[in-house]
Amino acid sequence: MRIALDARYLKEDYSGIGVYSENLIEALSAIDRKNEYVVITHSSFRRSLKVRNNFEIVSDPARPVSLRTVATFHRLVNSLGVDLLHSLYPLAPLAWKKPLLVTVHDLQPILDPLFTGRRPVAKKMLYDAFYHIVYPAVMRKADYVICDSHATLGWIRDLYPDVAEKALVVYGGIDTESFAKPSADELEHVRSKFDIPDRFLFYLGSTRPNKNLHMMLDAFEEFVRKYPEHDDLCWVLVVKPDRFFDPFFAKVRERGLLSRVRIYNQVSEVERRVFYHLATLLYFVTKFEGFGLPVLEAHASGLPVLASTHGALPEIAGRAAILADPDDKDSIIEGLALFFSKPELRDVLVQLGYENVKRFSWKKTAREILNVYQHLFACEISESPEVEEE
Numbered sequence: 001m002r003i004a005l006d007a008r009y010l011k012e013d014y015s016g017i018g019v020y021s022e023n024l025i026e027a028l029s030a031i032d033r034k035n036e037y038v039v040i041t042h043s044s045f046r047r048s049l050k051v052r053n054n055f056e057i058v059s060d061p062a063r064p065v066s067l068r069t070v071a072t073f074h075r076l077v078n079s080l081g082v083d084l085l086h087s088l089y090p091l092a093p094l095a096w097k098k099p100l101l102v103t104v105h106d107l108q109p110i111l112d113p114l115f116t117g118r119r120p121v122a123k124k125m126l127y128d129a130f131y132h133i134v135y136p137a138v139m140r141k142a143d144y145v146i147c148d149s150h151a152t153l154g155w156i157r158d159l160y161p162d163v164a165e166k167a168l169v170v171y172g173g174i175d176t177e178s179f180a181k182p183s184a185d186e187l188e189h190v191r192s193k194f195d196i197p198d199r200f201l202f203y204l205g206s207t208r209p210n211k212n213l214h215m216m217l218d219a220f221e222e223f224v225r226k227y228p229e230h231d232d233l234c235w236v237l238v239v240k241p242d243r244f245f246d247p248f249f250a251k252v253r254e255r256g257l258l259s260r261v262r263i264y265n266q267v268s269e270v271e272r273r274v275f276y277h278l279a280t281l282l283y284f285v286t287k288f289e290g291f292g293l294p295v296l297e298a299h300a301s302g303l304p305v306l307a308s309t310h311g312a313l314p315e316i317a318g319r320a321a322i323l324a325d326p327d328d329k330d331s332i333i334e335g336l337a338l339f340f341s342k343p344e345l346r347d348v349l350v351q352l353g354y355e356n357v358k359r360f361s362w363k364k365t366a367r368e369i370l371n372v373y374q375h376l377f378a379c380e381i382s383e384s385p386e387v388e389e390e
Helices: 016-031 067-071 073-079 121-141 150-159 184-194 213-226 245-254 269-278 293-300 313-317 329-341 343-359 362-383
Strands: 002-006 036-042 055-060 084-087 100-104 144-147 167-169 200-205 234-239 261-264 281-284 305-308 322-324
Touching: 002 073, 016 036, 016 293, 016 362, 055 073, 067 073, 067 121, 084 362, 100 121, 100 362, 144 150, 144 362, 150 167, 184 269, 200 213, 200 269, 200 293, 213 234, 213 245, 213 329, 234 269, 245 261, 281 293, 293 305, 293 313, 293 343, 305 313, 305 329, 313 322, 322 329, 329 343
Parallel strands: 002 036, 002 084, 036 055, 084 100, 100 144, 144 167, 200 234, 200 281, 234 261, 281 305, 305 322
Antiparallel strands: none
């Protein structure tokens, strides 16, 4: 079997779909030497993937979210001579005629009206129309839909009941070895380079509206005002500035919090690992998450977590997190107060986190998806017309 993987969300910097794509591809390579794979990356992706010689890498200049993906991308895929296309995000060519598998990480473009915000009105309307038309069309065309979580499956069931019948939950994984404790030199170098405070809440991700940063900022500011004994506490964010960044940064500046709220651009993998190990608490009270990879990265790093009651976060965090209502500032403040008022809670959450990550592995993810490939290919063979003997 020859399988195409549309992995154009692979990026040089940190992104949830990028991390998912890279780890799944490398895990498939580790367990499957029989099938052939063609990995389609964006032409801007320069890093090497750790794959065997049954994996071929080709590049394409089109962005994943583009008309080319749904209208003409099938021409490239057809030229590759593959039996199956697996898109690692919920867009795919509608003219593709062979078996199709798509992975749906979340439904933010459908569920969150702010997702397409901070664009000219006409452009926002076009993006909204694109997502609301193409997402369900692609999912309906797919033979199977892979969901990162039961939360994502639930959203599909609510919005598109016909799609839910062919949707499967396959959790992503976590490479726990990648989050082993950094060396003393690495810790000291990164702490010095970024002037990292002694005690800080940590956030990693984008500044999109679902990340709830404005509410988290309000809660953080009120918490340190209400509990002056935590006057030394800072909030450190590692983000890639996007179109939603400026209003958030302006709010931090207007509140006079620039010395207390430290914002850094994307960092290296080693530096990211150091941030996790130096932090006091992962501050991740977000919404509409289809998985929540930073929660597992924190657990693997021995970092306690304050997450939200929304989306997939309760499902992924299990018992290893304090959960707060992301729409209730007081609930978030109470979550912070609970953590800092009970020093013994830290060790409990750390141990629960170490146990929680045992539920997730990229090898398990790859095996489950490989089973889907094999099932689809077997069905395709069984439906092919039989060749008559002469």
